[in-house]
Amino acid sequence: MNKYEGFTEKELIVLLQQDNEGALRPLYENHVKALHYFILRISKSKALAEDVVQDVFVKLWENRAQIDPDQPFKTYLYTIAKRHLLNLLKRVQHETQILDEIRKYTPAVEATTDLQLDYAESNHLVQEAIEKLPPQCKAVFIRCKVQGMTYKNVALELGIAEGTVHAQMVKALRIIKEYINLKNAVLLLLVYLKNY
Structure with a gap:
């Protein structure tokens, strides 16, 4: 009873x-x-x-x-x-918007085939960026975005607060975006120099 x-x-x-x-x-x-x-x-x-x-x-x-x-x-x-x-x-x-920005890294200078990154190259760049993340940031990002775990479960598995998971995700997305933007700037410069 x-x-x-x-x-x-x-x-x-x-x-x-x-x-x-x-x-x-x-x-x-x-x-x-x-x-x-x-x-x-x-x-x-x-x-x-x-x-x-x-x-x-x-x-x-x-x-x-x-x-x-x-x-x-x-x-x-x-x-x-x-x-x-x-x-x-x-x-x-908020995270979807950041991910959308990351996906928009094909430069909008002129729509020539030379400047377009194909899907495989895009994925390769994202993978490169993930590898450059600090250890905790990388662990959180992979669990949330690759393995599809919830923030709560990631927090429990890694022994950190849910707020820390959120903060690490924001940091990871920012680092990935910056890395991709930097790589694109270099790529654009190389394409530009090649044409002159």
Whole structure:
């Protein structure tokens, strides 16, 4: 028999605030399905929805002292979920923009065949740039972008904070972009000198 059976949500929250981990389980069980569906409808990604739901309940435990037991718990829970999802989506959008910039490194000087880098050369440049990354940066980038791991899982595997994973990804993308821009400048200069 569940020892928290018959407890109201308010009572469970009060227990939670008293560092009672067991009180988190019934709150989780009461809300997990609906919350997952809510996030899934917005994100359209099952994996992302699962990650967000787990993160929300971790945040709930971490911020248990700030919960007002007199306010509707569902509203509080969904507000955390929405904020967390929006932050994740903004981060993904930011990284996608940086990756798009990296892909646009074919110089827009004149559309001659000499100046076009084909797909294989582009990939080779990106691979070269990845090899030049500092060790932690490279480890994070490969796990996130090559192996498709979530920031949370990378953080757990490498024993670092999720924020550090994000910072290392931003750094890696910046270094790759700079490396590619530098290589392109050299390539452009060589093509230019060859024609004179």
